[in-house]
Amino acid sequence: xxHLTPTRSATSGQDGSGRRGxxxxxxxxxxxxxxxxxxxxxxxxxxVVAPSIAAYRDGQHNLMRISRLRQILEAANRLSAERGPSxxxxxxxxxxxxxxxxxxxxFRAASDGALAGLVAPARxxxxxxxxxxxxxxxxxxxxxxxxxxxxxxxxxxxxxxxxDVGAAVARMIAVVDIFQDAVAWxxxxxxxADPALVGAGLIGHVVSDLREYGGRIGSAIIPAVAVRxxxxxERVAEAVQMRGRILELMRLLRGQSAFGPGQPLEGLLxxxxxxxxxxxxxxxxxxxxxxxxxxxxxxxxxxxxxxxVPTLKPVEAxxxxxxxxxxxxxxxxxxxxxxxxxxVACGTVTVLSLLAVLLQSLRASVLRPLLVARExxxxxxxxxxxxxxxxxxxxxxxxxxxxEIRRLFDGxxxxxxxxxxxxxxxxxxxxxxxxxxxxxxxxxRGLARAMAQVAEAPDRAAAAALMIDLDGFKxxxxxxxxxxxxxxxxxxxxxxxxxxxxxxxxxGLVARMGGDEFAVLLPGxxxxxxxxxxxxxxxxxxxxxxxxxxxxxHLGASIGIALSPLHGPLSDALLACADMALYxxxxxxxxxxxxxxxxxxxxxxxxxxxxxxxxxxxxAGEFALFYxxxxxxxxxxxxxxxxxxxxxxxxxGLLAPAAFLAPLEASPLAAxxxxxxxxxxxxxAAAWRAAGAPDLRVGVNLFGxxxxxxxxxxxxxxxxxxxxxxxxxxxxxITETIILQHDEALIAPLRALRDLGIGLAFDDYGTGYxxxxxxxxxPLTRLKIDRSFVQGMEVSSQDRAIVRSVLxxxxxxxxxxxxxxxxxxxxxGRLRAKGCKEAQGYLFGRPMPxxxxxxxxxxxxxxxxxxx
Numbered sequence: 001x002x003h004l005t006p007t008r009s010a011t012s013g014q015d016g017s018g019r020r021g022x023x024x025x026x027x028x029x030x031x032x033x034x035x036x037x038x039x040x041x042x043x044x045x046x047x048v049v050a051p052s053i054a055a056y057r058d059g060q061h062n063l064m065r066i067s068r069l070r071q072i073l074e075a076a077n078r079l080s081a082e083r084g085p086s087x088x089x090x091x092x093x094x095x096x097x098x099x100x101x102x103x104x105x106x107f108r109a110a111s112d113g114a115l116a117g118l119v120a121p122a123r124x125x126x127x128x129x130x131x132x133x134x135x136x137x138x139x140x141x142x143x144x145x146x147x148x149x150x151x152x153x154x155x156x157x158x159x160x161x162x163x164d165v166g167a168a169v170a171r172m173i174a175v176v177d178i179f180q181d182a183v184a185w186x187x188x189x190x191x192x193a194d195p196a197l198v199g200a201g202l203i204g205h206v207v208s209d210l211r212e213y214g215g216r217i218g219s220a221i222i223p224a225v226a227v228r229x230x231x232x233x234e235r236v237a238e239a240v241q242m243r244g245r246i247l248e249l250m251r252l253l254r255g256q257s258a259f260g261p262g263q264p265l266e267g268l269l270x271x272x273x274x275x276x277x278x279x280x281x282x283x284x285x286x287x288x289x290x291x292x293x294x295x296x297x298x299x300x301x302x303x304x305x306x307x308x309v310p311t312l313k314p315v316e317a318x319x320x321x322x323x324x325x326x327x328x329x330x331x332x333x334x335x336x337x338x339x340x341x342x343x344v345a346c347g348t349v350t351v352l353s354l355l356a357v358l359l360q361s362l363r364a365s366v367l368r369p370l371l372v373a374r375e376x377x378x379x380x381x382x383x384x385x386x387x388x389x390x391x392x393x394x395x396x397x398x399x400x401x402x403x404e405i406r407r408l409f410d411g412x413x414x415x416x417x418x419x420x421x422x423x424x425x426x427x428x429x430x431x432x433x434x435x436x437x438x439x440x441x442x443x444x445r446g447l448a449r450a451m452a453q454v455a456e457a458p459d460r461a462a463a464a465a466l467m468i469d470l471d472g473f474k475x476x477x478x479x480x481x482x483x484x485x486x487x488x489x490x491x492x493x494x495x496x497x498x499x500x501x502x503x504x505x506x507x508g509l510v511a512r513m514g515g516d517e518f519a520v521l522l523p524g525x526x527x528x529x530x531x532x533x534x535x536x537x538x539x540x541x542x543x544x545x546x547x548x549x550x551x552x553x554h555l556g557a558s559i560g561i562a563l564s565p566l567h568g569p570l571s572d573a574l575l576a577c578a579d580m581a582l583y584x585x586x587x588x589x590x591x592x593x594x595x596x597x598x599x600x601x602x603x604x605x606x607x608x609x610x611x612x613x614x615x616x617x618x619x620a621g622e623f624a625l626f627y628x629x630x631x632x633x634x635x636x637x638x639x640x641x642x643x644x645x646x647x648x649x650x651x652x653g654l655l656a657p658a659a660f661l662a663p664l665e666a667s668p669l670a671a672x673x674x675x676x677x678x679x680x681x682x683x684x685a686a687a688w689r690a691a692g693a694p695d696l697r698v699g700v701n702l703f704g705x706x707x708x709x710x711x712x713x714x715x716x717x718x719x720x721x722x723x724x725x726x727x728x729x730x731x732x733x734i735t736e737t738i739i740l741q742h743d744e745a746l747i748a749p750l751r752a753l754r755d756l757g758i759g760l761a762f763d764d765y766g767t768g769y770x771x772x773x774x775x776x777x778x779p780l781t782r783l784k785i786d787r788s789f790v791q792g793m794e795v796s797s798q799d800r801a802i803v804r805s806v807l808x809x810x811x812x813x814x815x816x817x818x819x820x821x822x823x824x825x826x827x828x829g830r831l832r833a834k835g836c837k838e839a840q841g842y843l844f845g846r847p848m849p850x851x852x853x854x855x856x857x858x859x860x861x862x863x864x865x866x867x868x
Contacts (some may be wrong), residue, residue, distance in 0.1 A: 028832035058342050059334035060124045065190050069201050070323045072186050073208045074177050077115035082107045083172045083219050088445040089153040090165050091226040134182035141178050145171035165223040175389045176528045200326050207319045214312050217242040221287050222301050230295030239288050271314040280311025306813040426476040436512040441601045447511035447519055452525045455570040462526025467578040471556040471590045473516035491546050497539045526563055533557045535593040556794045567596050580604050611663035622648050625680050626847035630840045634830045636678045638857045643681035643848045672703035682723040684850050699731040704738050713752045727757030735763050783810045787821020793830050804834050
């Protein structure tokens with residue numbers, strides 16, 4: 001044991017040495033006392049506590065076994081009891097007594113419930129289940145018997161035959177006989193576990209059988225009385241045999257000590273003899289005699305039933321009281337053992353408490369100051385707070401020792417203060433490292449810490465992570481300045497936090513990940529519907545205008561949702577899933593949310609693979625241009641071609657743009673590939689024009705990355721100069737997304753391109769949010785009607801109206817109009833009727849290699865010679 005000792009001075013060295021020796025001796029004594037306590041505890045446990053625990057466990061197991069036997073016997077009784085209302089229903093006219101029908105339904109439900117209660121696994125430790133074969137055979141026989149009863153009960157009384165009634169009754173009796181296999185099996189299992197329990201189980205079986213045979217003998221006689229027919233010799237023999245069995249069971253019970261003089265069950269057994277054996281069994285015996293002789297019965301079936309059935313009540317009372325007493329007896333034995341165990345435990349605890357008080361007294365009076373000093377040093381070395389009561393109270397030890405330890409604690413207190421300052425500084429630095437400086441919210445590091453804390457809480461391991469990106473923030477930040485952008489970020493973060501607070505999500509966290517991206521952690525929210533509801537509330541909150549000086553700024557947001565543990569653990573992996581869902585939300589048109597699916601991960605892997613292969617594809621010349629004809633609808637002559645990029649992938653074959661354009665546009669290669677497309681298309685068009693198609697124009701789609709470069713106009717001018725293509729033969733196609741992203745910054749370069757004679761086409765016009773002001777401000781020359789409107793003209797009046805409006809608008813503004821996606825002559829005819837002059841689509845030709853296009857646009861020339 002490590003301990004602190006006072007510093008020995010020159011004048012007190014000898015005394016200090018004596019004190020140290022005394023402390024060591026006392027410490028050895030305390031160790032010896034602790035050893036004796038442990039040895040005594042082990043001995044006491046081995047001698048008293050362990051046997052008591054074993055006895056209690058055995059008592060508990062016995063109680064569970066006897067309780068299950070009682071449950072099985074009660075199930076047998078329920079099956080037996082169902083015969084009574086079944087006999088009544090077969091003795092009355094169909095539908096004449098609804099109460100009797102309801103009573104039979106109740107008895108059947110009770111039988112089903114009793115059987116169902118035996119299906120569950122055995123609850124007692126080590127006890128096997130009741131074999132399913134017994135329960136399945138019983139259930140099958142019960143279903144067949146019920147069908148027979150229902151069939152007989154449904155016949156008019158005049159059509160009921162004694163044989164049919166007897167067969168139905170026999171079926172009901174067979175149900176109980178089959179179930180007796182389960183009773184016998186349970187008694188054998190009890191005997192294997194503890195032979196001492198077999199006697200109680202067998203007596204319980206006898207008591208239950210007494211009620212069963214009392215019911216059977218009535219079921220054997222009353223149906224014959226109901227149809228007023230004599231008893232067959234077989235039925236008489238069966239009734240006599242059951243009467244003998246009843247008397248034999250009564251003799252067995254009289255010989256059991258539980259029913260002897262002075263026992264609680266003695267009175268019930270006498271009542272059974274008086275009421276049932278002498279009274280009820282006498283009625284049955286008289287009916288047997290009458291039925292055996294002539295079939296003329298003194299009592300009718302109803303009267304006999306109403307007089308006989310009440311005589312069975314004492315039998316049922318005896319049965320129920322014995323079974324209950326059997327369980328109560330074993331419960332009392334278990335409780336007695338438990339009481340002894342509690343008494344032993346209390347005695348043990350008392351002894352140990354007294355020993356602990358003694359040991360604590362010695363420790364406090366002798367070693368406490370040294371132990372406290374050691375705890376103090378350990379606490380300070382670990383950087384934790386000092387334990388409470390760290391200073392010994394005055395007068396608690398000899399003056400010399402207290403003085404020296406106080407000096408030690410004075411020094412430790414100074415050290416504690418220094419280390420406390422250090423801990424506070426570390427906490428401050430950690431808080432700053434986990435907080436976003438602009439919004440005061442958690443940052444990425446703080447979010448990671450929060451996710452780790454939630455993951456460590458087992459009751460709240462389910463959570464949702466939302467990644468949020470503000471749509472349109474970059475444009476506002478670039479146009480209004482970074483100070484306005486910072487203010488907008490702070491307002492957006494505050495709205496997100498307020499929305500989470502309104503949803504009463506405990507420990508919900510909003511973190512700023514950087515730029516205009518936020519993350520939301522929703523602990524305990526592992527349900528997709530709940531997470532989506534929060535996401536929709538966030539979208540609604542962010543759609544409200546933001547006050548920014550004297551302006552109102554409108555923003556939207558895209559949200560990706562991922563759930564833990566469904567989509568992954570609470571870690572960066574879950575945030576990656578939410579990021580993938582965020583990307584899908586942006587692809588879906590922004591201002592929406594998407595829930596992560598495994599397909600998104602696969603799409604991301606494919607997206608990443610394509611992006612990694614792009615540099616090699618560009619270097620190896622794997623990209624190619626296909627051309628789709630653009631025709632004059634009046635003459636069907638080819639007037640132009642749209643250049644469409646393809647990728648001849650070495651493993652996957654020819655890839656359409658949908659398979660690689662997205663990763664290409666997000667990579668640094670977008671601008672280089674765009675320049676290659678521009679030069680290649682210009683060169684090919686120049687070759688075709690020189691070969692005999694002088695009026696042919698070529699349309700080229702520009703990437704958004706090409707507009708970021710200030711050299712766009714110079715690059716286009718250089719491509720025209722290198723290939724010899726006149727500007728009037730080139731048409732650059734611009735999407736609405738590019739126009740909205742760059743807006744005012746596009747006007748100057750587009751005007752410069754128009755000065756070169758180059759045409760500017762607005763691609764997919766009508767599918768987005770473009771306003772008429774764009775057509776006024778930008779120097780466009782052509783509108784391209786999106787294929788969705790063209791193909792919908794045949795079925796949608798709205799699409800027809802949109803096409804007509806675009807054509808009218810283009811002609812009014814002096815712009816050319818071309819329709820995309822024309823696939824049938826009907827579409828072509830509608831467009832011509834509305835005044836459309838040019839179109840492209842599968843009706844005129846699919847995108848094709850340059851050699852195939854050359855054969856169309858320059859008739860009479862060999863395709864190979866016309867390719868650039």
